[in-house]
Amino acid sequence: MEYRRLGFIALIIIVLIGVVVLIGGGQISPAVIIVSMLATTIAVATPLTLGALCGIYCERAGVVNIGIEGMMLAAAFFGWFGAIYMNTILEMSPLPSLIVGVLIAMLTGGLLGLLHAVLSVTYKVDQIIGGTVINILAIGVSGFLNRQLFFESGSVFGGQIPHAPGVLPRLQVPFLVDIPVFGKVFEQQPIAITAIILVVVTHFVLFRTRWGLRTRAVGEHPRAADTVGINVFRMRYANVIIGGLIAGLGGAYFTLESVPSFEPLMTNGRGFIALAAMIFGNWSPFGAWAAALVFGAAQALQINLQFFRELIPPQWAFLQQSYVVGLVPYILTMLILTGIIGRTTPPAADGIAYEK
């Protein structure tokens, strides 16, 4: 990752945090605000990081995946449903229910990954259409089952909305939490921590293992890879399914880690922003993570400004409107895609079905 791009990312994050410090600094010590902003940034960047990692696995293998949004939405629903089912019907205690929920969410993502692979690798459907099918299917299935299973009489829970088993507990990263003042940044929930570990793992897998070399070969020049005996179809299937599992974990964040509830369409475009993070990060795990943190910071700004609504000076009154601040991530995404901050290059065979 070039320094220019990294510097730009750091600059945006500093500006976004700076805005909150400027507004709230008079009442609460700036250090506390910065720590709170950083902690929120890392937490809310989680689904974006995981979504971007999903995109990296798929696209490094040559399959465009715009169905990440749908994968996360479906996973959020089924993970949530699984956790509640375990907790309420099978009377499992909350923490194991949540863990089962996370596994079900990942499985959902993996199955949708399999569907995407079947469509785009075997049936050679236009990959962007295939992703759109997954998005629409996820909206339909989660909306339908949400109503059918939870709100209709004669449903699994007898028409009564059951108690959710809560959210995954906060963990303290050993040693790092002991840092004075800034230690709080390292108090995160398990999926957020896993996401960061997965960034490192993905980097290692892609650039230091035989698997990664083969994945990249299949995404750059499948014909050449095929000639030297790499099974293009199998590599693409495996990577899209791995991507789906990761997107599923990202979906679990919404209902099992962030808030203990499901709402239709709750992923709110995060899957698409994750794609922009992947592109801005030049299809590399650390780059995508850095870009995800920018969007996380934009969202953290929105969340933290809510606390300081009364302190916003009148000449900045427009910041009181959550609609206005809510635009920041979307406009950032578009700016980044224009390439004014430097162009990136996708894998050469990205989006092209391989014909043997």
Place this chain on the structure above:
Amino acid sequence: MENPEQQEGVKPERKKTPVLRSAVNALLVPALAVLTAIVVGGVVIAAAGGNPFAAYAGLIQGSFGSANAISETTVWATPYIFAGLAVALAFKGGLFNIGAEGQLALGATTAAFVGYALPEWLGVTLPAVIHLPLTVLAGVLAGGLWGAIPGWLKARTGAHEVINTIMMNYIALNIVSFLLNGPMKDPNPINVSARTPAIAEGARFPVLFANYRVHWGFILALLVAVLIWWLLWKTTLGFEIRTAGANPDAARYSGMNVARLTVLSMTFSGMLAGLAGVIEVTALNYRHELGFSTGYGFDAIAIALLGKNHPLGVVLAAILFGAMRNGATRMQFLTQIPVDVISIIQALILLFVAADAIVRYIYRIRAPQERVVLTRGWGG
């Protein structure tokens, strides 16, 4: 430049059989895709504890069972025709417009604004001959602008329109929510919802029938479908748009300005989606109200694909989708099956239309020789 269609007309007797066969072929796969989706949807209904036969009976009764049901189906189908044409036109130009939702919302909001605020500003009641065209034009231009921005970004910087149109959706919905909850909110003290005041009489389409809600918009939609067919297949510009969509390199080498065509296709597409919103305001609701995730954008994609990006196909597909949305309410009333099941059936239709290889495999239909290019990856 010679028109390819005119050449075809030279020897009708030799073309007759292939044309008939290709027409059957063109309709066969979408029809079977719909059939398969309905069967699979029935399985889903049964799995969720419902009776699929009762559900579909309710669906048909609700969509075509009476004069009023048919009228309501056309009311539902009208915005679908416009939005479906919008997506289809962009597809023809090699662009994927997922932003119909935002373009529609912005078109509707702008039309509503001109509809209620213009007479207040000018202090006079405008006659319909002036006010209605102005209202329609403003909304159409707003939608067109919202489509032109991602088109321009694509042409200028190569930024992919799929992500940009989705981002523009969220931006539009934020702006519209802000306006409808704030500056443009209906000041009537009994109003609690996010909606504009009613538009002036002069900005409204006349009522078509006294007792039914079917409105002029449906007829206008059919006319616009013909217009789009004419534009795409009977004009030089349409030929250029289709060429740029099918093979941008060929278009470039033959001297066409592909960047201009990209912006134009997206602008036209946005205008059509904007018109969908305008008609809802001027011919049906007479105001714009914030709907809870109406989902026109995604439905429009399914309609365009099901209609094979042909205006006639889009009209048929839009009526089918309108019938399903309309009948679903009756179905839910009769069988307690949530209306959301329609979304699943629509997704399945899209799945089977997009992956026509699956349908061909199930029904043992031979594949056509040529594959249609719809979209391209990030590099395009």
